[in-house]
Amino acid sequence: MRRAGLGRLTLSIVACAAAVGIGVAQVRTPALIQSEKQAFTVETVAEGLERPWGLAFLPDGKMLVTEKAGRLRLVAADGKLAAPVTGLPKVDARGQGGLFDVAVAPDFAKNRLVYFTFAEAGEGGVNGTALGRGRLAENAGRLEEVTVIWRQSPKYASTKHFGSRIAFTGDGKMFVTTGERSDDAFRVKAQALDETLGKVVRLDLDGRPAAGNPFEGRVGAKPEIWSYGHRNIQGAAIEPGSGQLWTVEHGARGGDELNHPEAGKNYGWPVIAYGREYSGGKIGEGTEKAGMEQPVHYWDPSIGPSGLVFYTGDAYPGWKGNLFTGGLAIPMLDRIELSDGKVVKEERLLEDLGERIRDVRQGPDGLLYLLTDSDEGRVLRLRPGKGVRS
Structure with a gap:
């Protein structure tokens, strides 16, 4: 596997600059x-963000970025x-x-609605993942008519594993x-159908359980559940x-997974891993266990996707159709090639x-944007250069 990085190229530039008396800055x-x-x-678009978590683009090209602190x-x-x-x-x-995540409504131009997920506290030290929605004011300085439209249930006293990503289906x-x-x-x-821990849920845009979900009408099952047996899903995307x-x-220690969750299926955690x-x-x-799904791909050791x-887009012809995910445990950007629903190649970038x-997103300009997770987090943009290979 060829790994593309910054180190040697950057050192070369610095060395050349020093030789001609130009300061590194x-x-x-x-x-x-x-x-x-x-x-x-790699370009720095913005910096000085405290633990940025989610990124979404407005129609005018501006970005909404969440910071973990709220x-x-x-x-x-x-x-x-x-x-x-x-x-x-x-x-x-x-x-x-x-x-956590932030997403702009598919019809934002008409209603200016913004969705976001967060850890919501309850009485007695409990908490859980919640989905909120609000209307972005015309000056973009305030969310108005904010309401929580869905809550993970029940809440528990834990400070770990909230998920959570939002993905609009287009329908x-x-x-x-x-x-x-x-x-x-x-x-x-995660194996229980009467709770929404370790799940993918499918909702209408107002937060109600979507019609046609696999456990709709089943006694003792939450009607919003789409798939179950998950651990901590921090990336979600709809395949074009x-x-x-x-x-x-x-x-946990190894065993990160890439899945394509299907209706009603059990992805095994914590029975298999x-x-x-x-x-x-x-x-x-x-x-492995009968009745439980295998991942499309798994990482061992963990990359923390x-x-x-x-x-x-068309900006990077060699990457069209590829999947990209960020790495937390192994800091990097992972490029994934798929064929017939299977991973056929990986390339680790930016190690x-x-x-x-x-987070990693495609901007309206067709370029890839990344969020770096630190107290001095950045928005990065990948700018295509010459030297494309087929």
């Missing part, structure tokens, strides 16, 4: 990176950060909690992913053409960047 030309099928450079930021095309958007509910930002429905809250006492609930949902979820406990112990019953997008990648 004056070096503005980014290093050209030659991956297997596409040359590109702030929603408007980012101009030139990277300027506006004051935090007001009107959001209070979030529980303990541990892995906080403000007036949406998927929301959840985590199983991690602790031994809770994670078994087929409309198929794809997800990435975190395993390809990873081990953090202590090194065995998880569940092994890697977060964010997921199918690239559909020398040294920054955890929390």
